[in-house]
Amino acid sequence: MTNDIRVRFAPSPTGYLHLGSLRTALFNYLFAKHNNGKFILRIEDTDQSRKVEGAVENLINILNDMGLKYDEGPIAGGEYGPYFQSERLDIYKKYCDELLANGYAYYAFETAQELDEMRKIQQMQGKQTMYNRRARNLTENEINEKIASGVPYVIRLKVPLNEEIKFNDLIRGNVKIETNMIDDQVLLKSDGFPTYHLANVIDDHLMKITHIIRGEEWLTSVPKHIILYNAFGWQVPDMAHVPLILNPDKSKLSKRQGDVATEDYLKKGYLKEALVNFMALLGWNPGEGEKREIFSLKELVNLFTIEKVNSAGAVFNTEKLNWMNAEYIKQMDTAKLAEIVIPYMNTAGIDTSDKDKYNRVIFAIKNYINTLQEAPEHSEIYYSNVNLSEEQKDILKSETSKQVLNLLNIKTAALFEITADNFKPVLNEIQKETGIKGKNLFMPIRLALTSKEHGPELGTIAYVLGKEEVLNRLNILN
Ligand code: GLU
Numbered sequence: 129m130t131n132d133i134r135v136r137f138a139p140s141p142t143g144y145l146h147l148g149s150l151r152t153a154l155f156n157y158l159f160a161k162h163n164n165g166k167f168i169l170r171i172e173d174t175d176q177s178r179k180v181e182g183a184v185e186n187l188i189n190i191l192n193d194m195g196l197k198y199d200e201g202p203i204a205g206g207e208y209g210p211y212f213q214s215e216r217l218d219i220y221k222k223y224c225d226e227l228l229a230n231g232y233a234y235y236a237f238e239t240a241q242e243l244d245e246m247r248k249i250q251q252m253q254g255k256q257t258m259y260n261r262r263a264r265n266l267t268e269n270e271i272n273e274k275i276a277s278g279v280p281y282v283i284r285l286k287v288p289l290n291e292e293i294k295f296n297d298l299i300r301g302n303v304k305i306e307t308n309m310i311d312d313q314v315l316l317k318s319d320g321f322p323t324y325h326l327a328n329v330i331d332d333h334l335m336k337i338t339h340i341i342r343g344e345e346w347l348t349s350v351p352k353h354i355i356l357y358n359a360f361g362w363q364v365p366d367m368a369h370v371p372l373i374l375n376p377d378k379s380k381l382s383k384r385q386g387d388v389a390t391e392d393y394l395k396k397g398y399l400k401e402a403l404v405n406f407m408a409l410l411g412w413n414p415g416e417g418e419k420r421e422i423f424s425l426k427e428l429v430n431l432f433t434i435e436k437v438n439s440a441g442a443v444f445n446t447e448k449l450n451w452m453n454a455e456y457i458k459q460m461d462t463a464k465l466a467e468i469v470i471p472y473m474n475t476a477g478i479d480t481s482d483k484d485k486y487n488r489v490i491f492a493i494k495n496y497i498n499t500l501q502e503a504p505e506h507s508e509i510y511y512s513n514v515n516l517s518e519e520q521k522d523i524l525k526s527e528t529s530k531q532v533l534n535l536l537n538i539k540t541a542a543l544f545e546i547t548a549d550n551f552k553p554v555l556n557e558i559q560k561e562t563g564i565k566g567k568n569l570f571m572p573i574r575l576a577l578t579s580k581e582h583g584p585e586l587g588t589i590a591y592v593l594g595k596e597e598v599l600n601r602l603n604i605l606n
Pocket of ligand 1: 346
């Protein structure tokens with residue numbers, strides 16, 4: 129059964145999906161699905177100067193890819209379209225005219241330079257910088273003359289003075305603000321395009337949005353929006369402003385301190401399921417009694433409620449993301465993992481064409497990598513040639529080393545094949561038969577097989593290399 133809950137994700141397409149936007153989209157999706165409601169995608173593309181080619185396609189692909197399928201929006205369509213604001217200009221114009229006619233908005237003709245001077249004077253006087261509302265006093269004749277002679281104008285919101293705007297945010301609680309502090313916001317720009325505020329309110333109403341869930345940075349816009357809703361006589365949707373995502377130093381998550389684009393994380397080999405899981409826990413938790421941290425999208429849908437969203441900023445902890453991603457990698461089907469890691473291997477110059485060996489490599493590294501991008505460096509040991517330093521060669525020339533390696537050669541040759549667990553017992557036998565143990569036993573074998581002093585377990589190394597390659601590497605020494 130569906131009910132009337134309708135939420136929207138309303139990005140301005142910038143060419144990439146900021147992690148903060150991903151989380152906003154995710155919370156909207158979870159809220160909608162938890163309540164059998166609708167998740168709507170609306171493209172807020174009225175700022176033509178910020179237009180980026182291909183940005184919308186990219187956005188849609190990535191949302192779909194992350195599993196956040198929208199019910200209405202571009203391409204998918206729906207009853208309340210168009211879902212691109214740039215295709216709704218006549219709607220905004222019509223409603224703006226209504227505001228003008230009813231005295232809730234007015235024409236203003238100041239040039240950019242005049243506004244700049246106004247701002248400077250206010251700064252010098254230590255006042256809040258805002259439009260001084262002077263065009264409110266223009267007579268109808270003055271307005272008509274200016275329009276007739278082609279003076280550019282904007283339409284501004286006539287903020288009601290000496291009032292108090294109050295609202296209850298589902299996350300932040302009660303908020304109130306004196307209207308005298310609110311700017312007479314531009315609603316329609318001189319090029320005829322609406323500002324965010326006008327378009328956003330009109331669309332949320334016409335698209336029957338019941339709950340607005342978005343980033344905290346929009347909280348300060350709410351009073352202006354409420355004035356608009358009141359002017360139109362429309363019901364104000366419920367609001368929930370989610371906390372900022374912070375860097376570990378508590379500054380706002382920004383490009384300067386690392387990647388912020390979802391695409392970058394996917395490229396590095398963070399799995400989309402892990403990323404969704406991690407982002408869901410940024411500012412939300414399932415509450416007492418639920419100690420788990422690993423949740424599928426479906427489980428998140430079942431558990432998600434706005435009441436459990438925190439109001440404090442959420443720190444983006446890369447170590448936790450790495451841990452979580454590693455957990456998802458460990459749980460992944462090895463064959464599937466092998467497949468998605470191929471591009472990373474090939475980029476690093478690793479030839480994966482020997483499928484049997486490659487699958488063994490993946491089996492061996494699966495529990496050790498945090499991201500897919502880390503796969504090549506963990507695999508290198510199985511693909512690169514043994515290249516011993518003089519010092520290492522000397523170690524292999526010692527009497528005990530020779531004894532160990534000869535015996536190992538014989539015993540390996542006698543195995544039908546090396547499996548994931550039959551090599552270790554061979555080492556135990558050698559220890560028993562020769563009395564050589566510890567470093568004297570293991571180091572020559574490790575060096576002979578990898579020319580490295582450290583690395584994975586010898587049993588794993590031998591299994592991945594396979595019988596033939598192990599014998600080759602042992603024989604090179606002779
Ligand atoms: N277009 C705004 C943005 O880019 C939407 C804010 C809102 O959800 O109201 O985030």
